[in-house]
Amino acid sequence: MISKAKSDPALMVRIEQLNKWFGNAHVLKNISLNVEAGEKVVICGPSGSGKSTLIRCINQLEQHQQGTVEVLGEELNGSVKGLERIRRQVGMCFQHFNLFPHLTVLKNCTLAQTSNLGVPQDQAIERALSLLDKVKMRDHANKFPSQLSGGQQQRIAIARALCMQPKVMLFDEPTSALDPEMIAEVLEVMTSLAHEGMTMICVTHEMGFARKVADRIVFMDQGEIVEEAPPERFFSAPESPRTQRFLSQIINHGVHAQ
């Protein structure tokens, strides 16, 4: 039965019976999740439920102890060379942007291309500028990250990841460190990326974005996937009481919902 899923060429990410512990804390319990090419999956859940850990297992920023994580048809285990090759095809955006402060915006976007993909310098610059254009940051190409606002930095981080021409994009709460007025500009970039057909796995509490963009919403609690449903059903008829409680909390507190 495993080999059946493995042979499915449209599968970008395949997670089977994933278990992870931090010391004795069991933070991911029997997680199984498949993401097809072009699919947009939003992961939500209360704080500490293991969303970040799960998404970070997909590019092995965290190592799992049990189960299978397969990305682009290759299983991720200890082998380093294969891992780096996979990581170059999996873009990631972080909550705190993590731009390289000692490099200009442009260099942030070209360094990994020239150094890890062997793209010639002029081509790398061209690609970087066109992507910076797309996130409306081309005019800031020669600035340093510290001179820019959070929203601008996050858009650059997205452009930086896209410069590697990834097949999958991972987002770990890309807007939760931002002031409300900057959230919209980042979500706009992410939405247009989704419309272009990028495969996206996105941890976020932006329910408006999830409703509009997601093909599927995954709700996690205490290290488990509690519910998995398309947005209409997820919001209108959540099955599990835990999901219902989470949704009512988020909607009552209002900030993130629409």
Place this chain on the structure above:
Amino acid sequence: MTAMNQALTLPLAPPRLPWTRRALTWTRSQLFPSAGHSLLTLGVIALLCWCVPAALNWLVFDATFVGEHARDCNPAGACWLPITQRWNLFVYGFYPQAEQWRVTLSFVLAGSAFGLLFFKRLDRRLLLAYLALLPIVMWWLLKGGAGLPEVSSTRFAGMLVTVFLGTAGMIFALPLGILLALGRRSKLPVVRLLCVLYIELVRSVPVISLLFMASLMIQLFLPPGSAFDILLRVQLVLILFTAAYMAETLRGGLQNLPRGQYEAAQALGFGYWKTMGQIILPQVLKQSIAPLLTQFIGLFKETTLVMIVGVLDIVGIAMSTAVTPEWVEYGHEIYVFLAIYFFVICFALSRYARHLEQRMEQSRS
């Protein structure tokens, strides 16, 4: 409307006062802001008035610069004759006269490395290659062989020793320190253990005893008959010693860098060495300029300890000058000269570090 637009677009300059007024305000606010401060300011001024003219008189105006013998000296001022008369010895040590151009050339090479560091536009790889080759070329020039007549290193003394030990020490200590710092944070337990052991051992032993070990004990381990040049041995000790301290400085920097930087680099597919070389170390080195400089200066001053194992550096020459019968009375001048010599070099290093820091600040704002 237009007037308002103009007012909006023109940058509002702070009001300029005439310079006399500005000088007055500055004096009042900086020198005499309160009774206590004023007292301190006056005290310092009095102190300066009392000792600066006296010092200048002794050092320069009443001093003797030309002459041959101790009796040419003006007893009211400093007598620089022991230095001018033995200048050749101070600079070249016992290096054969006919070959001294080689020493001069190696000084010039070392000096131009310092000059090159100020050029912003220079290709970094070129600079690194120059720095990496510099100690080797200097050693070849000084020692001879491969086309040049050989000079025994027992003839090396004076500034030549200080400059060689200082330059080569700095060039090798930093990369070694970086490797040790990385090793100490390595995921491989054997590498980590070795680095910790090395760093802790070296840091818990005084450099003098390491030098003694280098001069006496290494001979025990080497096959008989093979001589490992004493100068290279003490050089090795200085490098190994400084590197251990630098490793600790850099380790602090590595620890303080946010984890997100490592993660972003990994997520973009950078391997270990590329992550370190292109993302992590540039940031850590930049933050560590000031403490690294302290260690560079320390290394430079520690070169004087080699005297203890019989290598005559500039301090050795100075001391031997101070005990020659002719100049025995002029110890003060000789040590003042040494102080000036070390001050000039260390101050230059410190200015360079300052310049580097400012350059990096500028490139960010």
